[in-house]
Amino acid sequence: MFLNSLKPAIGSKKTRNRVGRGIGSGSGKTCGRGHKGQKSRAGGFHKVGFEGGQMPLQRRLPKRGFTAMKSRQTHDVRLSELNLLDVTDINAEVLRTNKIVPLRAKKIKIYLSGEFSKNINIEGVSVSNGVKKIIEAAGGSIS
Numbered sequence: 001m002f003l004n005s006l007k008p009a010i011g012s013k014k015t016r017n018r019v020g021r022g023i024g025s026g027s028g029k030t031c032g033r034g035h036k037g038q039k040s041r042a043g044g045f046h047k048v049g050f051e052g053g054q055m056p057l058q059r060r061l062p063k064r065g066f067t068a069m070k071s072r073q074t075h076d077v078r079l080s081e082l083n084l085l086d087v088t089d090i091n092a093e094v095l096r097t098n099k100i101v102p103l104r105a106k107k108i109k110i111y112l113s114g115e116f117s118k119n120i121n122i123e124g125v126s127v128s129n130g131v132k133k134i135i136e137a138a139g140g141s142i143s
Contacts (some may be wrong), residue, residue: 051053075105080114091123 019031035121038044050054081100082090092108095101101108110122112130119139127135132142 073104073106075101075108077101077108077110077125078113079110079116079134082110082120083114083116083118088119089123090122090125092125095125 017027017032018025019027020029022028033040038046049058051057051110057061077095077100081114084100085094085098087094090104092101096103096105108125110125110127110131112134113126116134120135121140122135122142129143135142
């Protein structure tokens with residue numbers, strides 16, 4: 001194989017339409033631009049969303065907030081919410097089945113808030129440093 005023998009794959013390169021080459025070409029005279037109007041003229045373009053001077057749709061509608069999908073997938077749990085549970089082994093599945101976190105929650109983190117004195121074991125859920133101290137002081141474990 002030599003550099004001078006390399007060719008692109010068949011059908012990967014399409015020849016461009018040469019406009020203004022006579023009536024028989026199918027793109028002669030008006031060159032596919034039609035008759036009159038802004039788009040038929042040289043330099044005749046308008047910006048995206050322009051509606052001829054009318055207030056554009058994206059400016060007519062009220063602004064709404066934006067929430068990233070990542071933030072909707074993470075969920076915070078207060079340590080006091082774990083008082084509602086009757087189980088000692090807590091993981092993501094237990095929190096979902098007891099409707100403490102939504103089903104779509106990918107990441108779950110337990111924060112220190114409220115009173116708590118149970119002996120529990122937490123698996124596969126991230127916890128804050130304050131929660132870690134309280135659970136280990138109560139005789140529980142975090143893994």
